[in-house]
Amino acid sequence: MQRIRIKQALNAEAGMDQALVKGWVRTRRDSKAFSFLEINDGSCLKNLQVIVDADSPAYGNLGEITTGYAVAVTGSLVESPGKGQKWELKADSLSLVGEADKDFPLQKKRHTDEFLRGIAHLRPRTNKFGAIFRIRSEVSYAVHKFFRDRGFFYVHTPIITGSDAEGAGEMFRVTTLEPGRAGEDLFSEDFFGKEAGLTVSGQLEAETFATSLGNVYTFGPTFRAENSNTPRHAAEFWMIEPEMAFADLNDNMDLGEDMVKYMVGHLLDNCADDLELFAKFVDKTLMPTLETMAKADYVRLPYTEAVEVLKASDKKFEFPVEWGMDMQTEHERYLCEDHFKKPVIVYDYPKEIKAFYMRLNDDDRTVGAMDLLVPRVGELIGGSQREERLDVLKKRLEELEMEEAPYWWYLDLRRYGSVPHSGFGLGFERFLMAVTGVTNIRDVIPFPRTPKHLEF
Ligand code: 4AD
Ligand code: MG
Structure with missing residues (x-):
């Protein structure tokens, strides 16, 4: 007999005489004449109600x-006579595939996110986390589709790398396990005699491919050794990084806006049931914000003007507002949530607060950087036009007292057919937070790695 997933069963056009469904029991209710099981198989948010008639042979197998x-x-x-579902399954046979010990932690009651974080191996079996991870999967697909439809190539950039892409000193070091040695000495200091770390961004390698294949993107895990215990930072997170040759900052802003709109649009079209759960139980203002993210024209504002807007506001910020400051989440959220009430792209930041590779503007004090800010999370995208002029880039490295040696290949790109090029990074977990209303990054990634979370 053909197995069907519960999503198919619940959307069936007509009833079926013979259906096989496999899943996990969420609840069981017994009456004299029947037992009712609610089962879920992960294919969708909803459960399938299974009726086991006391007269049916299946009844004898219900056991414990x-x-x-x-x-x-x-x-x-x-057809189900009950409300809330169109179809139900009248059981002919039932078999136990796997028993569950009585101490199964996910009993029918609301559990706190905190509690569920401690059982990351079981939490996808809850409604909320099932929905989050189905959405995560669907939006991943949308990202690939977006780029593929636009002729971008998908590049796999390395996880282990010899250069710090952000120059911010936030890399985890990679070391080699020394066989036969015990305890503290187990790890050698380096990677087969060289210094290596886990990548903080695939950007620099993506630049080499943009200046070969044209338009490319990466989509993979990145690592930051910043010891920040905030709800928006993880030590391991996923980033999507497009990079385009022959493209300036305006092209970059266009791509960022189009991409976010596409991702939200795809979500609205394909994940209605799962989204409804968040709109109902997590954040009542979710749907209007999603509509705005999908349809509105985003604001584009130079950093200098953004600072003026913040200065003119009545809001008391924790961090003082002045030209040259690195914008804090409170400032970013004020701009997109309170002031403009839609996504905002801030561009042309002071060079002092941005990475070495960003293109210096003619004013000599700002760079062609852009951050795309969205409600709930603030910075979702960080990007820039890249410095394509060899002499300017070398001067910048020198100013920052960064060694040239690890970037020799990066400088080569400026020696051989250098072209204006641009790109950005979109933090995938930040996106998922923005579109679900979930306020802690630990709850949108399957196995969170933060200073306090490494269960296994
Ligand atoms: O602004 P960031 O640091 O930019 C870069 O890494 C560039 N190399 C990207 C590029 O131009 N190709 O990071 C980009 C985005 C941020 O806007 C944020 O959404 C996310 O990555 N992000 C983090 N997400 C979770 N945890 C962290 N610790 C993050 N750090 C950055
Ligand atoms: Mg940034």
Whole structure:
């Protein structure tokens, strides 16, 4: 017999005489004549109600079934007299695939996010986390589709790298395990005699491919050794980094805006049920913000004007507002949530607060940087036009007292057919926070790695 997923069963056009469904029991209710099981198989948010008639042979197999059991049920898919669902399964046979111990932690009650973080291996079996990770999967697909439709090539940049892409000194060091040695001495100091770290960004390598294949993007894990215990920073997070040759800052802003709109649009079209859960239980203002993110024209504002807007506001900020400051989340959120009430792209930042590779503007004090800010999270995208002039780039490295040696290949790109090029990084978890209303980054990544989280 053909197995069907619960999503298919619940969207069936007509009833079925013979259906096989496999999943995990969420709840069980018994009456004299029937037992009711709510089962979920992860394919969608909703459960399938299974009716086991006391007269049916399936009844004898019910045994001790409790929450968490894995079962396989065959029967007929019939219209449900109850409200809330169109179809239910009338069981003919039922088999226990896997028992669940009585101490299964996900009993039918609301659990705190904090508690669920401690059981990251079980939390995808809850409604909320099932929904988050289905959305995560669907939006990943949308990202690839967006770029593929526009002729971008997907490049796999290295995880282990010899250069610090941001020059911010936030790399984890990679070391080699020395066999046969115990305890503290287990790790040698380096990577086969060289210094290496986990990548903080695939950008520099993506630049080499942009200046070969034209338009490219990366989509992979990145690592930051910043010891920041904030709800928006993780030590391991996923970043999407497009890079375009023959493109300036305006092209970059256009791409960022188009991409965010596309991702939100795809989500609205494909994840309605899962989104509804967040709109109902997590953030009541979710749907209007998503509509705005998908449709509004985003504001584009030079940093200098953004500072003026912040200065003119009545809001008391924790961090003082002055030209030259690195914008804090409170400032970013004020701009997009309170002042403009839609996504804002701030560009042309002071060079002092931005990375070495950003293109110096003619004023000599700002660079062609852009940050795209969205409600709930503030900075979602950080990007720039890249410095394509060899002499200017070398001077900048010198000013920052950065060694040229690890970047020899990066400088080569400026020696051989250098072209204006631009790109950005979109923090995938930040995006998921913005579109679900979930306020802690630990809850949108399957296995969070933050200073306090490394369960396994
Ligand atoms: O602004 P960032 O540091 O920019 C770069 O890494 C550039 N090399 C990207 C590029 O131009 N190709 O990071 C980009 C985005 C941020 O806007 C933020 O959304 C996310 O990555 N991000 C983090 N997300 C979670 N945890 C962290 N610790 C993050 N740091 C940055
Ligand atoms: Mg940034």
